[in-house]
Amino acid sequence: MVIEQAWRRSTFLKRAPTAQILQTGLRLPQRASGIVRIDFHVHTTGSPEGIHGIAEVVERAKRVGLDGIAVTDHNRLMSRKRAAELSKAHNFLVIGGIEGGDLIRRNSHGDSHRHWIGLNLDEMPARGDIEEVTDRISDEGGVSIAPHPYARNGFSEYDKAGFDGVECLNGTRKDGEIDGRGLARVGGTDAHAKYMLGHTWTDVYDSNGSVESVLESVRKGNCRPNGSRIPIWVIARFYASVLGRYVFCEPCELLQNGSRYLRKYC
Ligand SMILES: [Zn+2]
Numbered sequence: 672m673v674i675e676q677a678w679r680r681s682t683f684l685k686r687a688p689t690a691q692i693l694q695t696g697l698r699l700p701q702r703a704s705g706i707v708r709i710d711f712h713v714h715t716t717g718s719p720e721g722i723h724g725i726a727e728v729v730e731r732a733k734r735v736g737l738d739g740i741a742v743t744d745h746n747r748l749m750s751r752k753r754a755a756e757l758s759k760a761h762n763f764l765v766i767g768g769i770e771g772g773d774l775i776r777r778n779s780h781g782d783s784h785r786h787w788i789g790l791n792l793d794e795m796p797a798r799g800d801i802e803e804v805t806d807r808i809s810d811e812g813g814v815s816i817a818p819h820p821y822a823r824n825g826f827s828e829y830d831k832a833g834f835d836g837v838e839c840l841n842g843t844r845k846d847g848e849i850d851g852r853g854l855a856r857v858g859g860t861d862a863h864a865k866y867m868l869g870h871t872w873t874d875v876y877d878s879n880g881s882v883e884s885v886l887e888s889v890r891k892g893n894c895r896p897n898g899s900r901i902p903i904w905v906i907a908r909f910y911a912s913v914l915g916r917y918v919f920c921e922p923c924e925l926l927q928n929g930s931r932y933l934r935k936y937c
C-alpha cells in the first residue's frame with residue numbers, strides 16, 4: 672500500500688514538475704500568419720472567485736503569446752470604453768464584456784441561472800428571456816456567446832437562442848470540443864487566475880487585430896477553438912488559493928459554494 676502510494680506520487684510528479692504546476696514557462700506554439708489568438712472567456716477580481724486584477728492578467732496573457740483577451744466577469748460589465756482605455760494603456764487587445772446569469776442556482780428561476788456572454792457593450796443588457804438578451808446584445812453592436820453549454824448552468828439548446836457563437840472548448844470543462852451547430856465556434860479558458868491562461872483560446876481568421884475586426888470575423892464564423900482543457904494540477908492550484916481565502920476570510924461562503932465547485936471541476 673505504502674509502495675503503491677509512493678509510486679503514484681512519483682508518477683504524478685514526473686508528469687507535473689514544479690514549473691508545469693506553477694505554469695512559469697508556458698508559451699503558446701508558433702502561430703501561422705493571418706491568425707489572431709484570443710481568449711474570449713477571462714475573469715479578473717471583478718468576479719467573486721477571481722484572483723488576479725486586470726494588469727496581472729494582461730501581463731500574463733502577453734507573456735504566454737495571446738493576441739488579446741475578452742474580460743467576462745460575472746454580472747459585471749467591462750464597458751467598451753473602459754476596454755479601449757485598457758488596450759491603449761497596456762498596448763494589448765482587451766475586449767470588454769460580461770458573463771451574465773445567476774451564480775447561486777437554488778435562488779434562480781427558469782433559465783436565469785444559465786450563463787451567457789456579451790462582448791463589446793456600453794450597457795448591461797436588461798434581464799429577460801435569453802432570446803431578448805441576445806437580441807439586445809446584437810442591437811448594441813455586440814457579440815453573444817453561449818459558454819460551457821453542457822454545464823448545468825449552460826444553454827444546451829444554444830442554437831435556438833439567438834447566440835452568435837458557442838464556446839465549443841472551455842478550459843475548465845471535461846466535455847471536449849463540442850459541435851457548433853452552425854454558430855461561430857470559439858474557445859476560452861474561463862480562467863479565474865492568471866496562471867490558467869494560455870491553455871485554451873480561439874484562432875480568429877481574416878482580422879487585423881482590432882476589436883471590430885475580431886468581432887466581425889466571429890460574426891462570420893471565421894474562427895475556431897484551439898488548445899485543450901486546463902491541466903488538472905493548474906485547476907488544483909486555483910482551488911487551493913480559493914479554499915485558503917474562504918477558510919480564512921469567508922468560511923460561510925465556502926459552505927455555500929463548495930458543492931458548486933465540485934460539480935464544475937470533477
Ligand atoms: Zn460560466
Ligand SMILES: [Zn+2]
Pocket residue numbers: 712714743770818861
Ligand atoms: Zn466564466
